[in-house]
Amino acid sequence: MTTIRKRIGTRNLLSGDRLPSIRAFAQQMGVSNSTVVEAYDRLVADGIIQSRRGSGFFVCAHTAPLSITRIGPKLDRAIDPFWVSRQSLDARPDMLKPGCGWLPASWMPETSIRRALRTLSRTRTETLTDYGTPLGLAPLRQLLSRRMATYGIDTSPDQVLLTDSGTQAIDMLCRFLIEPGDTVLIDDPCYFNFQALLRAHRANIVGVPFTANGPDVDAFDRIVKDTKPRLYITNSGLHNPTGASLSPMVAHRILKTVEQHDLIVIEDDIFADFENTPAPRLAALGGLDRVIHIGSFSKTLSASVRCGYIAASPDWIDGLTDLKIATGFSSGNLAPELVLSILKDGTYRKHMDALRTRLATAMTRVTSRLQSLGITPVSTPDAGIFLWCKLPDGMNAATLARNALADGVVLAPGNVFSISQTADDLMRFNVAQCDDPKLFETLKRAMG
């Protein structure tokens, strides 16, 4: 089944193509005829292939469109990235969401957003009604460029392209940089939507074991040599889900391998503003020749105000701008103006200062509460919102997530983050979403 799915996914089998006969395929795979019959039957049930009386099995006809969930392995729902995303996004207001990746609404700078909206209601007509330029609002690009300079990343505003979100930035870069079948490295574990995104691009996804200081450098080196990837996607600071940050030595060694093997890196820096001490940035160490730096304000300012950015070499920004025009025509200025006005008015810095303190307190409190349930953090992050925790021996995270969901709690079980599926006793907790004492009662009950 997996082989057929893969051939369809990689377009070695196209719609209308005839599948190998049951006998031929059984022989080829070294399995029994009945195994193939069963596999074909299941593919028919899934609507991927169809049988035509007397003439065999065929890949389904044209009108069956791409189903990303069918690319890659069929996963148990509890550890399927799409399912976890949908659970978090669709959760009813009365549900608890320690598994989601963002702050509660009450932790966000609503006063600043309300003020920015009032200011915007008085701005010039063009801002309210016109398309933005293809690169996006110039004063915001200038400000972002100055912000990146504080991390040692050397950019000009013309090297910054605004997008609708951080995810959209990575998506656009994948379209720009990779072809179906290209190998892409991700951290294992990593943000689960990277897997979903790369499945949509039909990439060959390879994981690199992730340590408390960043990716395992020896493994990284070996895997790069073995798999010749085109791209590596990572978080340098406050890695999702582990909360770890790159050490300078790891950063340097990763970058050496990257340069030696002509790799491109996407450095997804959306948690930067949560840091107490900035981690080294690959884009600072290596420049923007082969490192692409992206960010957004969804986690710190508002997820409703859609605005992300890409910083890359000028050549690539030019090609990316064409791609932006072709696939979205242009950006509006409304969301960028809102972000700009909040970044400029001084309240954003104060909000982040307060947020870091509040998160540190929550981190301590949630750690001790989890520990009292036998759930122990794998490491203690410097800052941020995530705690990556080991469950008591023998406990399965997917099972726990399923039980908890029945009780109205959305969890994020380890394997949803792990391409190698080696995190079945781990769980990611968002400390900002663990305020409600009811959560720990439910957890205790769900843990049996």
Add this chain to the structure above:
Amino acid sequence: MTTIRKRIGTRNLLSGDRLPSIRAFAQQMGVSNSTVVEAYDRLVADGIIQSRRGSGFFVCAHTAPLSITRIGPKLDRAIDPFWVSRQSLDARPDMLKPGCGWLPASWMPETSIRRALRTLSRTRTETLTDYGTPLGLAPLRQLLSRRMATYGIDTSPDQVLLTDSGTQAIDMLCRFLIEPGDTVLIDDPCYFNFQALLRAHRANIVGVPFTANGPDVDAFDRIVKDTKPRLYITNSGLHNPTGASLSPMVAHRILKTVEQHDLIVIEDDIFADFENTPAPRLAALGGLDRVIHIGSFSKTLSASVRCGYIAASPDWIDGLTDLKIATGFSSGNLAPELVLSILKDGTYRKHMDALRTRLATAMTRVTSRLQSLGITPVSTPDAGIFLWCKLPDGMNAATLARNALADGVVLAPGNVFSISQTADDLMRFNVAQCDDPKLFETLKRAMG
């Protein structure tokens, strides 16, 4: 050159692959060695291939990313979709833009937008800071579903997925529905960004001659039989650039062919609200089984408030939602709330009533001014913003566009809309952008 580009574009040649030897390729193509040498030299100059001493020519190494402008034919700048888009979007405030596809800021409902922003500044916190649900703001989807019902399109709100724009809607659908190399039909002429978008998807683009009542039905039938397309993208009402609308008979015949040959149609309906009398909608006649209906408010409300939508069969909406999560995570509610509040408060309808009257007046005035320069509309549209015009005999639209640009006027020459490049004596004018009398002086001068 075109052959090599195409092979690279369709991934028959991958990066690092060796090109055929000069002699072998010359023989294969039936041209002289020196022609191949010249072509290879130009590809080297363009950075697409490189020569390695003694061992021949190779497709350039990994770090050269996708360049959409290199997919498809190399076009003269004046008729390159990307260049025209960039000229319009990047135009300085003092430039005139009869070639652009949107209304001047002063024609947009700024009072309503300002009021909606003030209202939004007082809304609940979650709206300001949280992600929206994957499908997008429910009350807006309900309203859109009711609006579509007035065109006879039968949808439930669950069949409506919000996107960031109309273009993004089409882009998402292309990712969902087509594979590189799939044939996609577009009207000839059609909105130029369809070509750019489809080039990004590496589709095989085929044009259907467009008449005053919609696509030429006999040609459509023949082309569908010959090229077995997967998809057809069109505007049913107030077609861009011709301003024509589908006649009921053409709609019926097109749909018959579509159904017979298992085609999917994307009906891009972004000009609906400009119509005086609604044209028949393919989505109304055929239902949403194989017709997908999309829209946005960029042209009538604001291009800065990014919000579009897709109406499709429930199955597809489910797959599209996964794609939306993978590639953009989710939408925010800010832009949808703005659109909703303006659609609901009654001012949008008044704005559109006034706009239609104002456009009708502009249409008459601009027609007569253009006629006095010997520029004659090919047909008289019922409504809308576009006039598709024939230039005086012997005059080339690309040349005229270049001359006008030197004088600060952005025009949209015919061939930018024409996949067959058979519109070199045609020009699209946006009557709302032709208010300034200076424009006609400049045109006259540029026409020589």
